[in-house]
Amino acid sequence: MNSFTEENYLKAIYKLIEQNDEAVSTNAIAKKMNTKAASVTDMLKKLSDKKLIHYQKYQGVTLTAKGEKVALSVIRKHRLWEMFLLEKLDFKWDEVHDVAEQLEHINSDKLIAQIDKFLNYPKFDPHGDPIPDVNGKIQTQKSKSIANFKKNDVLVMTGVVDHSTAFLQYLDKSGLALGNEIKIKEVIEFDRSLQISINKKTTIFISNDVAKNILAITK
Amino acid sequence: MNSFTEENYLKAIYKLIEQNDEAVSTNAIAKKMNTKAASVTDMLKKLSDKKLIHYQKYQGVTLTAKGEKVALSVIRKHRLWEMFLLEKLDFKWDEVHDVAEQLEHINSDKLIAQIDKFLNYPKFDPHGDPIPDVNGKIQTQKSKSIANFKKNDVLVMTGVVDHSTAFLQYLDKSGLALGNEIKIKEVIEFDRSLQISINKKTTIFISNDVAKNILAITK
DNA sequence: AATATTTTTTAGACTAGTCTAAATTTATTT
DNA sequence: AAATAAATTTAGACTAGTCTAAAAAATATT
Ligand SMILES: [Mn+2]
Ligand SMILES: [Mn+2]
Ligand SMILES: [Mn+2]
Ligand SMILES: [Mn+2]
Numbered sequence: 001m002n003s004f005t006e007e008n009y010l011k012a013i014y015k016l017i018e019q020n021d022e023a024v025s026t027n028a029i030a031k032k033m034n035t036k037a038a039s040v041t042d043m044l045k046k047l048s049d050k051k052l053i054h055y056q057k058y059q060g061v062t063l064t065a066k067g068e069k070v071a072l073s074v075i076r077k078h079r080l081w082e083m084f085l086l087e088k089l090d091f092k093w094d095e096v097h098d099v100a101e102q103l104e105h106i107n108s109d110k111l112i113a114q115i116d117k118f119l120n121y122p123k124f125d126p127h128g129d130p131i132p133d134v135n136g137k138i139q140t141q142k143s144k145s146i147a148n149f150k151k152n153d154v155l156v157m158t159g160v161v162d163h164s165t166a167f168l169q170y171l172d173k174s175g176l177a178l179g180n181e182i183k184i185k186e187v188i189e190f191d192r193s194l195q196i197s198i199n200k201k202t203t204i205f206i207s208n209d210v211a212k213n214i215l216a217i218t219k
Numbered sequence: 220m221n222s223f224t225e226e227n228y229l230k231a232i233y234k235l236i237e238q239n240d241e242a243v244s245t246n247a248i249a250k251k252m253n254t255k256a257a258s259v260t261d262m263l264k265k266l267s268d269k270k271l272i273h274y275q276k277y278q279g280v281t282l283t284a285k286g287e288k289v290a291l292s293v294i295r296k297h298r299l300w301e302m303f304l305l306e307k308l309d310f311k312w313d314e315v316h317d318v319a320e321q322l323e324h325i326n327s328d329k330l331i332a333q334i335d336k337f338l339n340y341p342k343f344d345p346h347g348d349p350i351p352d353v354n355g356k357i358q359t360q361k362s363k364s365i366a367n368f369k370k371n372d373v374l375v376m377t378g379v380v381d382h383s384t385a386f387l388q389y390l391d392k393s394g395l396a397l398g399n400e401i402k403i404k405e406v407i408e409f410d411r412s413l414q415i416s417i418n419k420k421t422t423i424f425i426s427n428d429v430a431k432n433i434l435a436i437t438k
Numbered sequence: 439a440a441t442a443t444t445t446t447t448t449a450g451a452c453t454a455g456t457c458t459a460a461a462t463t464t465a466t467t468t
Numbered sequence: 469a470a471a472t473a474a475a476t477t478t479a480g481a482c483t484a485g486t487c488t489a490a491a492a493a494a495t496a497t498t
Binding site: 085088089090091095098099102103106107108110111114115118 | 304307308309310314317318321322325326327329330333334337
């Protein structure tokens, strides 16, 4: 079996590869893991010995099939637990992450299969991220940041890029939630900020910084 | 905060004190924790430094108020999780322990409060053991092993002493479950084995070894 | 009371994971 | 192409938790 630490490294590497689709650097991992490059190098050696990553000194790392399987399993558990906390235990979407960060390391196939069933096999987590199935297969959404749409586009909010408590609470306060209809009423040329309407009712202004972190698809 | 290991030691010490109501020995802890006496001594020093136990070399240990609080919190979490697995996720009573052993270390007050609420504040776990409340208060049952009752006593099964998979599966097979009515039909003098009826229906024989591990109260 | 046995602690070593500081390699600038 | 800067790795040290073997203390036996 793999330790919590190993699982966290594999998940971090998976997400970094997902972002740029290329081998990830020691420094990138160190930043993501809140640790030092020297510690990362030590861990890379260990993960390489265990055939979980492809690693050659100075060349960055990618995941082996085996390593990717572990990463996807951890992500699956994380997102299912987030969904469970939200749906069954009345957690808010800004409260689920930290607890899921712990629960994702619980080791029991039956447990996670039963949670999945209990939730009726959800496909996306509270932040709109896809939940890998038991074989690691992911159902992708072709959503884009709403900063990429233009005036009069009518959208459905499907996810967020930033998962921080501060950002999620700001969205709550603004009345923005997954599934909401968002219409681009105005794009301010100067700073790319937006005027948008939510569910045909309230109209709000959001900065380009915020817009970039909201994902949606055309309705 | 305390590590998983520290929590497991404190829980073990709590249970050993509960059994005999006296300071527990290094060897007793080593046996319970499946470790060596030397390792225990090291840990006792650490727990003592953290004011979680009263410890003087060669004199055995007891828990401080602080240590007992931690132990009770871990036990509370363990038993609530067992109940959750049984009631909500269709686990059998012989399957819950190992997973709860991991889940008991998840650190989130809200999580455990919500699980408690979700289960409607259960007072006993799937094995009949009391669930400490949020303040560590325990509701005790005055049940005794059925080996201590006599012919024609009518009882209600309230718990088990042995929690092993093998024993619990044997009880399942024999039709013995918490809440069942047990009547002592016959006590065999020679080996203290029993003939008992379950819910006024089936009648079975059980050895004294088994009888000692079944808890009940008079109906 | 002296001796033998058992229990407990200490000493020293090992692994996992982390760190700082120094050395090395790769990338960028001149 | 050389020099400089940045990224990465190595060396050595530290903590948590564990182990074996040896020493010390407590307990039991004669
Ligand atoms: Mn994690
Ligand atoms: Mn999420
Ligand atoms: Mn445990
Ligand atoms: Mn139990």
